[in-house]
Amino acid sequence: MSSRIVNWFKFSSPATFYPLAGRLIPWFTAAAVITLGVGLYMSFFVAPTDYKQGEGYRIIFVHVGTAWMSMFIYVVMAAWAGLGLVFNTRVSAMMASALAPTGAMFTFVALWTGALWGKPMWGTWWVWDARLTSELILLFLYLGFIALQSAIDDPRRADRAGAILAIVGVVNIPIIYYSVQWWNTLHQGASVTVSGQSSMETVMLWTMLIMTFGFWFYAIAVVLARVRCIILERERDTTWVRELEGEVQ
Amino acid sequence: MLEVVDLECVRGDRRLFTNLSFSLSKGELLYLYGHNGSGKTTLMRAICGLLQPTEGEIRWDGEPIRELSEEYTREVLYIGHKNGIKDDLTALENLRVLSTLDGVHITEEQAWDALKRIGLHGFEDLPTQVLSQGQKRRVALARLLAHQARLWILDEPFTALDKAAVEMLQQVIREHLDRGGMAFLTTHQEVELTAGQVKQLQLGKGGQGCV
Amino acid sequence: MFETFLAIVKRDLILAMRRRSDVLTILFFFVIVVSLFPLGIGPEMNTLRLIAPGVVWVAALLASMLALERLFAIDYADGALEQMLLTPQPLSLLVLGKVTAHWLVTGVPLVLMAPVLGIQYDLSLDGLRVLVITLLLGTPALSLIGAIGAALTLGLRGGGVLVSLLVLPLTIPVLIFGAGAVEATVSGLGGEGHISMLAAILVMALFFAPLAAAAALRVSVE
Numbered sequence: 001m002s003s004r005i006v007n008w009f010k011f012s013s014p015a016t017f018y019p020l021a022g023r024l025i026p027w028f029t030a031a032a033v034i035t036l037g038v039g040l041y042m043s044f045f046v047a048p049t050d051y052k053q054g055e056g057y058r059i060i061f062v063h064v065g066t067a068w069m070s071m072f073i074y075v076v077m078a079a080w081a082g083l084g085l086v087f088n089t090r091v092s093a094m095m096a097s098a099l100a101p102t103g104a105m106f107t108f109v110a111l112w113t114g115a116l117w118g119k120p121m122w123g124t125w126w127v128w129d130a131r132l133t134s135e136l137i138l139l140f141l142y143l144g145f146i147a148l149q150s151a152i153d154d155p156r157r158a159d160r161a162g163a164i165l166a167i168v169g170v171v172n173i174p175i176i177y178y179s180v181q182w183w184n185t186l187h188q189g190a191s192v193t194v195s196g197q198s199s200m201e202t203v204m205l206w207t208m209l210i211m212t213f214g215f216w217f218y219a220i221a222v223v224l225a226r227v228r229c230i231i232l233e234r235e236r237d238t239t240w241v242r243e244l245e246g247e248v249q
Numbered sequence: 250m251l252e253v254v255d256l257e258c259v260r261g262d263r264r265l266f267t268n269l270s271f272s273l274s275k276g277e278l279l280y281l282y283g284h285n286g287s288g289k290t291t292l293m294r295a296i297c298g299l300l301q302p303t304e305g306e307i308r309w310d311g312e313p314i315r316e317l318s319e320e321y322t323r324e325v326l327y328i329g330h331k332n333g334i335k336d337d338l339t340a341l342e343n344l345r346v347l348s349t350l351d352g353v354h355i356t357e358e359q360a361w362d363a364l365k366r367i368g369l370h371g372f373e374d375l376p377t378q379v380l381s382q383g384q385k386r387r388v389a390l391a392r393l394l395a396h397q398a399r400l401w402i403l404d405e406p407f408t409a410l411d412k413a414a415v416e417m418l419q420q421v422i423r424e425h426l427d428r429g430g431m432a433f434l435t436t437h438q439e440v441e442l443t444a445g446q447v448k449q450l451q452l453g454k455g456g457q458g459c460v
Numbered sequence: 461m462f463e464t465f466l467a468i469v470k471r472d473l474i475l476a477m478r479r480r481s482d483v484l485t486i487l488f489f490f491v492i493v494v495s496l497f498p499l500g501i502g503p504e505m506n507t508l509r510l511i512a513p514g515v516v517w518v519a520a521l522l523a524s525m526l527a528l529e530r531l532f533a534i535d536y537a538d539g540a541l542e543q544m545l546l547t548p549q550p551l552s553l554l555v556l557g558k559v560t561a562h563w564l565v566t567g568v569p570l571v572l573m574a575p576v577l578g579i580q581y582d583l584s585l586d587g588l589r590v591l592v593i594t595l596l597l598g599t600p601a602l603s604l605i606g607a608i609g610a611a612l613t614l615g616l617r618g619g620g621v622l623v624s625l626l627v628l629p630l631t632i633p634v635l636i637f638g639a640g641a642v643e644a645t646v647s648g649l650g651g652e653g654h655i656s657m658l659a660a661i662l663v664m665a666l667f668f669a670p671l672a673a674a675a676a677l678r679v680s681v682e
Contacts, residue, residue, distance in 0.1 A: 088301075140629040147625055151616045154261055156303075160679040161612045165626060168608055168672050172630050175661070179633035182657075183640060237262065297546055300682045323548035331539025337478040338471075349467040350547040350554075376478075 014231045015240040017091050021224040028221035036214035042207040056120040061204075063113035065212040066106045067131075069219060070138060071173075073103035077145075078170040081163035091227075093159035094234070096166065097149055098226040102219050104142035111135055130184035134177050141169045155234055250274045251296070251400060251431060256305035258291050265291050266452055267304070273400075275429045278422070279450055280443040282435065287453025289435045290330065293402050296433065297327045309400075323352060326398035328406055332389040336378040340369055340388045343377060348395050355395045363394040368414055382409040393421055401425060401432040407440060415440060464549045468557030469564075476565040482530060487569045490523040494577045505582055512581035513591065513642035517635055520570050520595060521602060525624045527566040528606040531558065532677070536614050542681050551677065552670035559600075559607050559670070567599035583646065590645040594658055598638040601662045604669035605630050611676035633661055 043061035077099040084093030114132055115125045126132070145165055152158035235241050250272060257267040265288030273279050281289050294300040296307055298314050298321060307314045314321045334343045341360055348355045355363075364373045367387045377385055386409045393401065401422070407415050419442045422432055436443065443449075476483055497515045498508055535541040535558075544554050574595050578588045609627035613619040637658045641651030 137629050137632060140625075144626040144629060147622060148612060151613070151618065151622055156259075157679055157682060161676065164608070164672060164676050164679065165612060168630065171668065172633075175633050175664075176629070179636045179657070183636045237264075294682075299542055299545060319548045319550070322546050325546065327543075327546055329539060329542065331537075331542070333539035333543040335471075335475060335538065335540060337475050342471075342474070346467060346471045347543065350464060350544065350549060352464075352548045 013089065013091050014235050018228055018231050021228050025221055025224050028217045028224065032214055032217035032221055035210055035217060039207060039211035039214050042210065047204050047207050048201065056117065059113050059117045061207050061211050063110060063117060064208055065215045066113065067110040067135060068212055069215045070103060070107035070110050070135065073099055073106060073219065074138065074141065074173070075170060077103060078166040081166040084159055085163040093163065094227050094230045095223070096162060098223045098230055100142055100146050101226070102222055104139065104146065106215070107135060107139040107142055111139065128184065130181045133180050133184065137176055250310055252308040253296070254306045254308065256295065256307065257303050258288060258295055258300070259303045260291055271450060273431050273433065273448070275431065276426050277448055278426055278432045278434060278442070279448045280434055281450045281452065283452035289452055290404055292452065293327070293404050293433065293435070297325055297402055298322065324399045325402060326392065326396050327402045328389055329404045332385050334377055334385060334388050337376055339374050339376055340364055341373045343388055344391050344395060347392055351396055353396055359395060363391045366394060367391045368417065383411055383414065386410055387414060390418060399430050401430065403432065403434045405435055405437070407436050407438045461553060465553055465557045468554055469561045472558055472561030473564065476561065483565045483569065486523050486527045486566050487573060489526055490519050490570050491573060491577065493519040493522060495580070508581045509583065512578060512583050513639040513646070515581070516574055516577055516591060517639040520599060521631060521635055523570060524567065524599060524602040524606060525627060527562070528610045528623055528627070529620050531562050531607060531610045532614055536681070541677070545678065545681055551674040555607060555670045555673045555677070559603050563600045563603040567603055570599060571595045587642055587646045590651050591642045593655060594638040594641045597655065597658045597662050598634050601634050601665045602631055604665040607673040608669055608676055611673045611680055614680040634658065637661065
């Protein structure tokens with residue numbers, strides 16, 4: 001009897017999650033638009049000009065938020081993937097696959113804005129700074145995850161293989177980060193330091209936080225939309241998706 | 250005893266079978282048949298524990314095989330489409346390595362005997378590379394003689410075998426059943442073993458269920 | 461349990477000895493890659509001495525990536541792997557046995573060849589000694605971490621390239637501490653710290669990688 005209940009539960013979860021995600025998307029989209037609007041306004045017009053770095057520093061309002069997101073999303077992705085692996089729940093594996101592109105995008109934006117910031121600050125587009133290097137490796141990890149999942153045809157195998165890779169990656173991230181830092185201090189000394197960060201003004205901190213919240217809402221909205229697509233694709237043979245199609249037509 | 254309860258397996262996008270239930274007790278042979286692509290191999294791999302079914306459960310003496318893991322694999326011997334023998338090892342080496350991994354201790358003499366009985370006398374010391382398809386199949390099947398598994402899962406064991414070997418293999422399976430073993434068999438060949446009073450299970454078109 | 465481990469190591473060593481050319485290919489690859497750098501950079505000895513640790517280590521990393529393909533692929537193709545999954549032995553033990561044998565035939569030759577290549581780059585005696593020690597600690601870690609990638613990409617299209625994409629980022633710490641130790645020794649800073657980090661990574665890899673690779677094999681063989 002108990003196996004029946006599990007049966008039903010597993011089967012219905014994508015079906016119940018799909019409309020739920022659909023209802024949540026507009027809210028998160030609206031929240032993202034508002035917070036990012038406020039955040040950008042504050043970054044450009046409210047936050048004061050930095051006495052040392054001039055106007056160029058304003059890019060950190062995007063840069064720091066995206067860098068935080070890029071790391072955080074990887075952990076969240078690994079957590080979903082691990083959940084899917086242990087409990088064999090399909091929606092969590094789909095969430096992991098849906099998170100990966102967004103995480104990779106944030107990592108890329110963090111690298112991009114880092115380079116843009118580096119040019120006026122350090123005089124070069126790229127420095128082998130510990131944080132930049134770790135971020136680059138993080139991008140490789142995301143790309144590896146996406147490449148592995150897209151190389152596997154069977155969705156169940158793709159989910160589980162991706163989950164193992166994500167978990168191995170999460171275990172490795174602290175080691176990578178630590179080793180890169182060790183490597184960096186040995187090679188460069190502390191030549192690159194960010195001026196004025198410790199004495200950051202409250203306004204700047206607030207702006208940064210609001211921007212990060214904005215990125216959060218954006219990420220949730222986009223991931224939910226993507227997971228809805230994945231659900232439809234994977235569940236296209238089930239009755240509930242067929243019924244949905246019927247309603248649309 | 251082996252019990253399969255409400256099993257469902259999906260390969261890629263295709264649902265091969267669903268709500269499949271049957272059981273197999275001591276001394277019984279289950280003959281599995283169905284057209285190509287009906288899911289016979291998938292079912293066998295699921296019962297081995299190589300493949301995780303999407304729904305349902307497989308129980309061995311009342312316990313789910315997922316939880317038994319190594320206790321269960323000790324009881325099972327699977328001969329699949331692939332022989333699982335190494336081309337660069339001799340027949341004797343192959344048999345001995347596989348037995349060690351199976352946790353069965355066989356002496357060199359027992360290994361020679363098993364190979365002799367399976368009809369590989371004179372070929373024991375050659376790399377299996379130079380053997381014919383049928384002979385390679387025999388090397389794989391020699392494990393049946395050197396193993397203490399209670400459940401044999403044989404996926405098309407008769408392919409590439411000559412008439413005498415088919416006879417001999419049937420005899421080996423009968424002896425196994427007489428000792429209280431269980432066997433699970435697919436074949437597209439007409440053999441005596443499946444003609445008599447045996448449990449049958451058809452997959453795919455034309456029904457699904459135990460007779 | 462140890463008997464099983466030995467059985468699998470012995471089996472894989474016999475198989476490798478009967479197919480020696482595969483092993484030699486990897487060693488030649490290592491030698492050629494290292495020898496290409498002076499041709500690309502120029503024969504300036506001071507520069508070469510400076511880049512030697514990095515070059516030898518990167519080449520070792522690439523060679524061990526190349527070797528990964530043969531770790532599980534052949535056993536997968538002939539069905540031996542699925543039989544291993546069905547034996548009443550812990551799969552991670554079998555993986556450890558296979559990785560050990562794999563390292564003995566692909567990793568150890570690199571370690572032995574490295575001093576000769578180091579001499580080409582005019583590395584000091586101390587530098588050569590540390591190079592051998594770091595490779596001795598690092599190459600098994602590379603094989604272990606690589607086993608996870610090899611298991612995940614089993615039977616996939618373009619598996620060889622994919623495996624590098626998955627595994628290379630994970631091996632960065634090994635590269636950093638390995639090459640770093642040699643460099644620190646050469647420049648007189650002492651590489652002990654690096655070497656102990658490398659040893660720590662190896663211990664962690666010995667513990668975790670077989671488990672992860674075993675889980676990956678179960679997924680891939682299905």
